[in-house]
Amino acid sequence: MSEPGHGRGGRGPLAVVKLGGSVMGEPATLRAFAEDVWRLRRSGRRVLVVHGGGPQISTHLRARGVEPAFVDGLRVTTPQMLDEVRMVMAGKLQRELVGLINAYGPLAVGLTGEDAHTLAAAPRRHTTADGREVELGRVGDIVRVETGLLRTLLAAGRVPVVSGIARSTDGGVLNVNADTVAAALAVSLKARTLVLLTDVEGLYAGPEARVVRRLSAGELAELLPEIGGGMAPKAAACLRAVDAGVREVRMLPGLAPHVLARSVLDGEELGTTVVSDPARQEVPAGNPVLPGGSPVQRIIVAGISGAGKTTLARGLSRRLSIPHTEMDGLFYGPGWTPRAEFEHDVREMAAGARWICDGQYHWVIGDLVWQRADCVIWLDLPRRTVLARLVRRSLWRVAGRRRLYGGNVETWRSLLFNPDHPVRRVLDLYAQRRRETQEQLARHPGVRVVRLTSGRQARRWLRAVADGAPPG
Ligand SMILES: Nc1ncnc2c1ncn2[C@@H]1O[C@H](COP(=O)(O)OP(=O)(O)OP(=O)(O)O)[C@@H](O)[C@H]1O
Ligand SMILES: [Mg+2]
Structure with a gap:
């Protein structure tokens, strides 16, 4: 297998790619993803991977007799659960991805937001529609990104693989939604491209729930009230990224093999693309x-x-x-x-x-x-x-x-x-x-x-x- 040259090309355009837990169940898809990451590197792009793990966490907790609790569709994470979350994310899923990518060369380095203080988060406050403040437990919103370690890795041609765990401003650690992490990193590292791979064809909207191929940030903001579930943080992530100047933001069907390379390298029109909206800036x-x-x-x-x-x-x-x-x-x-x-x-x-x-x-x-x-x-x-x-x-x-x-x-x-x-x-x-x-x-x-x-x-x-x- 040819060496992708991790030591060269540490200056190319950056793609931040978030792999949803929803698409990490299928080994063949994962292998195809790893190959695409290697192809992106070989084309001279810098690549940073963020991964999710929602379904795997739920499965793991249920197997241990813990029933997940939700408020307004948001997961409640107790301190004990957080330990399990971290184990599944950083101990298992992240390791699997690192292994698959490194089949192509010494590229991937796994870390969480705790490492070198890369991500700091504050416990999330959630207000229900009737104005009550509820505790979501050990779930956080990012308040600070330290890009030093990631920049060093990217400049050396490596592929950081980041799990959505952050150091908390109140001590301890917090679970952070991976879409949110990907957007924050894309913005802080001035990425050219943000890609979110998930288990649906793209963003569904309208009475017939068709996939929207292309929409502006403003149009997306208007759709937000009807976007629910796991798509809500993705939509917010896309908005944030385009508003902060990330040029290409895409939500792609991650279960289709090689969708990453097909979209980013081959320019195939897949999933949903969000473009910046001058009206929001005017x-x-x-x-x-x-x-x-x-x-x-x-x-x-x-x-x-x-x-x-x-x-x-x-x-x-x-x-x-x-x-x-x-x-x-x-x-x-x-x-x-x-x-x-x-x-x-x-x-x-x-x-x-x-x-x-x-x-x-x-x-x-x-x-x-x-x-x-x-x-x-x-x-x-x-x-x-x-x-x-x-x-x-x-x-x-x-x-x-x-x-x-x-x-x-x-x-x-x-x-x-x-x-x-x-x-x-x-x-x-x-x-x-x-x-x-x-x-x-x-x-x-x-x-x-x-x-x-x-x-x-x-x-x-x-x-x-x-x-x-x-x-x-
Ligand atoms: N308007 C919408 N268009 C598309 N999907 C939607 C919409 N509203 C809600 N969804 C849901 O969002 C889900 C994707 O988010 P989900 O959080 O489940 O996966 P993920 O983010 O890829 O994985 P992880 O959370 O583990 O990182 C879809 O499977 C779909 O059920
Ligand atoms: Mg999700």
């Missing part, structure tokens, strides 16, 4: 409305510290007559110490019918405000603009000894020496926060987005929001 002029035409009521102004969220939120609040909450004001108490009531207060605000909040604090409260928001105004300004604004703002605050939220003031000492001062942190956090916002957008596709990419655009947009718009 800035709609005037008052933001929901798809049905009703005005938005609960707005997040997102963006990194220094982007100008509060200023924009105040302006918007005046124009729309919707009350504004300054998130920093809820977070900081006297002496810049975090307030214990923060989460409680945010929850109370979020439960309200109409609000504008400036900031997300998702690293503290996860998707709490996102779950209630119907619109996000994203101040996605260039790094240097943000840095310049931050420096200017801090100088102004220090020199003027301005009283800020919680009665605090900024000091020269903090501005010059505090390693956690926003001016210093912006350089580290900029890319991460952008990615997190993209990920949140993908997780909440029903939320209207206004993405503003320069200070000028933001001012112009705000001016176009009509004064004294009728409240709701």
Whole structure:
């Protein structure tokens, strides 16, 4: 067998391929898949594989007398179950895949998100339709991707094989949906192609439930309410990926042999292709409305510290007559110490019918405000603009000894020496926060987005929001 040359071609376009647990039962299909991975490598592409394992986990648990529990179709994972999940995923399925791919050469390296801190996740919160918060146990949403190890492997021509297990922000580990993992990795590693292989022909839609061959992100977002089961995280994953610039996103019938090579290498039209939707990126002029035409009521102004969220939120609040909450004001108490009531207060605000909040604090409260928001105004300004604004703002605050939220003031000492001062942190956090916002957008596709990419655009947009718009 010829050597695919794992040591060369570590720079080609990247394909992230997610293999569903639903297609891992058939040995012949798996062997064909492994051969396709090798062909992709040989063509000069870099390849990263993510695998699922839903059916295998259920079978394994049942064999041990544990009946899977579900809330709104989402699996509940107890800490004991998680051990079993991890064993099936990383100990069995991942090993099988690594073995099959490595029949073609020393390509595959298996890992989970725990390795080298590749994936960090926060326990998922789930709110039912009637507003109850329910525990899903050890299931997480990704909050951070560290690409170092994967980049090293890919540059060396290897094929990482990743199981959907992540290190948790609360200690321990969490199970994360593999479609979600694949999309997050595709975005973080700037993949050219994201492929999701599953056990159906593609995305079914419409009264006759036909396979949709091609659709835009916007069309997919509209279909989301009727997409259920295992297809829901796939649809969200596709949306996130195209919104973040992944060029080709496909859902392919993974039970058809060699479907990966046929689609990616031979250009055969198979399954469902999702293309980016300029409308989702364009800035709609005037008052933001929901798809049905009703005005938005609960707005997040997102963006990194220094982007100008509060200023924009105040302006918007005046124009729309919707009350504004300054998130920093809820977070900081006297002496810049975090307030214990923060989460409680945010929850109370979020439960309200109409609000504008400036900031997300998702690293503290996860998707709490996102779950209630119907619109996000994203101040996605260039790094240097943000840095310049931050420096200017801090100088102004220090020199003027301005009283800020919680009665605090900024000091020269903090501005010059505090390693956690926003001016210093912006350089580290900029890319991460952008990615997190993209990920949140993908997780909440029903939320209207206004993405503003320069200070000028933001001012112009705000001016176009009509004064004294009728409240709701
Ligand atoms: N509109 C839809 N179009 C296609 N499939 C749908 C749709 N709505 C729900 N589904 C279901 O989604 C399933 C695929 O997701 P599922 O999670 O079962 O598999 P997987 O993601 O490939 O495997 P794993 O979860 O183990 O990674 C299909 O078998 C189908 O029953
Ligand atoms: Mg699935």
